[in-house]
Amino acid sequence: MPKVIAINAPALREMEQTLILKGYSASTRKTCMNEFRVFLATIKDHAVADFSVARLKVYLKYCFTELKLTEHTIHSRINALKFYYEQVLGREKFFLDVPRPMRPMELPKLLNEGELSRLFNSLDNKKHKAMLFTAYSAGLRVSEVTGTAYPTRTVQQIFSNAKHKAGILKAVGVHSLRHSFATHLLDKGVDIRYIKDILGHFNIKTTERYLHVSKKQLVNIVSPFDDLMKGGGVEW
Template structure:
C-alpha cells in the first residue's frame, strides 16, 4: 500500500496540513474528489486548513489507497498544546466583528496585519470592507488582488491617519508623492486611482469624489511582436510535445496565456472548427477559429499523453488540474533563450504577432477585434502602427533625392 505524510505547513498566512507523497494518479484523484485540497506550487504539496474536519477528510479519501504517516503533525499539535493558548491568542486575536467581514491578526496593540500588510487599527476596517464589496460585485480575482494591494499601499503610508477622513486635496498630494518620490509609472498610478476611487465611491458611497482628481496621461506603447522567422525558431527550440502544443495554440488563435491555461477539452469544437473561450477578460465569452493544422497537432498530443488529460486541454502532471500560468510563461522564456531571440518580449507577444500577421495578410481589422475579444476597436487599431503592409509602399523622400543624384556620399 502507498504511503502519504501529513505535516504542519504555514501557507498564505494560515496554518495548514501539508500532504506529501510520490506522484500517484489515484491519490491525486481521491484528494481532489473527497477533500477539496489545493496544490501549492511553492511547497510542492497538497494542503488543507489545519483542523480536525480536514484531517478526517484526508483519512476518508485514503481508505484502501494509502497509509497516513501523521507523526510530524501529532508532534506539532502536542507542542502547541503545551505552550498554552496565551501566546497563540496574542498572535491571532481576531478584531471585533464591526466593519470587519474578514479576520485580521494583531501584530501589536496599534497595528494589524491583513493579507501581509501592516495596517494601523484606525484603518483596520478598510481592506476587509473593500474586499467584501469587491466580492459582492463579482470582480475577478486578479482585479481584487490589484485593488487591495494598491489600497494597502496608501494605508501603510497613512499609518495612524484615518483614511475615511481624507479629502480629494489629500489624495492629490498623495498621488504627487507616488509620482515624484516613488517614481510610479502611469499604468500603476491608474491602478492606484481606480482602487481608491472604488473605496471612496463604492464602499463609502461618496459620489463624484474623484471628479476633481486628474489622471496621468498614459503613454502610447506599441505591441511588441516577433516576425515569422523568429516564431519558427521559437517553436523549433522546443522538443516537449505538450509545451509545443501550448505555444502553437497561443499563436494559432491569438490567445492570452490565462486563456490557454484554462482551455477545456469540451471547448474544442472540431465539427464547427471553433474554440470557445469562456469568461475571458471582462467575463466575456467568444469563439475563435480552430486551425485544421492545430486540430491535428492537438489530437496527436492527446494521443501521446500519459495520462491523458481528462478536463483541461493542458493538465499538470502533478495535480491533474489546469497548467499554472507562470509555468507556461517560463516555457516561453526558455524557448526564446534557446532560439537565441534577444527581443525583450513575453508570451503575450504571440498574441500581438497573431494580430499583426493577420493584418498584413489582409484580414479586416473588425474581424481581428472579435477574434482578440477587444471591447474597443481603438485597442485593435494599435496593430495598424506595427504592421509593415502599408509602410513598405511608402518611399522616403531621401530615396528620391538619392535617385536624382542630388546628393553624394
C-alpha cells in the same frame, strides 16, 4: 507587508470582496490590493472613507515629490483608490478632478499568425505546447497560466526556447501572446469594450493601446486560437 491600522481593516476586506465579485483576475486583484494596502498603512489611524478629493490630491503630490514613485506605480495607485471610492463606496465620478501623470504610449509587442504557427510548431513537448496554447487562446498573463504548478520563470523559459528554435528575432516575451490575442480579436472585429473585460483591465485607456471599435456580441467572440488551429498551420 505594510501594517494597516484596525480602523481601516474593514475597508481592506470590502475592497477585496468587491474585486472578487466583479470578476477581476487574481493578478489584477493582487496589484490593486497591494497599492490600497500601502495607502492605508500610510494614512495610519485616519479613516479612509473620510478622505476628500482635495486630501487625496495632497497624498498623490506626496507620492510624486517625496516618494518619487514611477508613473506606472502612480497610475496603479490611482486605479486602486478610484476603485475603492467609486466601486466600493459608490461615490460616482469621485476621481473626476484627480489628474493623472502623462506617460509615453508603449505599443504592445506582437507576433503575427505565421510567427505564432512557427512558435507553436517548434515545441515537441505537449505539456509545454499546451502552456503556450493556453496563454494565447485566452489572453492570459503568465501568472494565470501557471497557478501554483510551475514557477512563472519556467513558462518564460519555454517561450524563449521556442522563439529561438522558431527563428523569431523580435524582442518579445511570453506576455506578447496576451498582446497578440487582444490585437487579433480587434482584427476580427471584436468590440474593444469586450476585450477590456476579457483581459480584466480596470481602465479602457489600457485596452485602447490595441485600438479599433466595432459591433459584435460578447457571446459570439471566438478565440483567435481556434482559427489558427482550423487553418491547419499548427500541429498538436
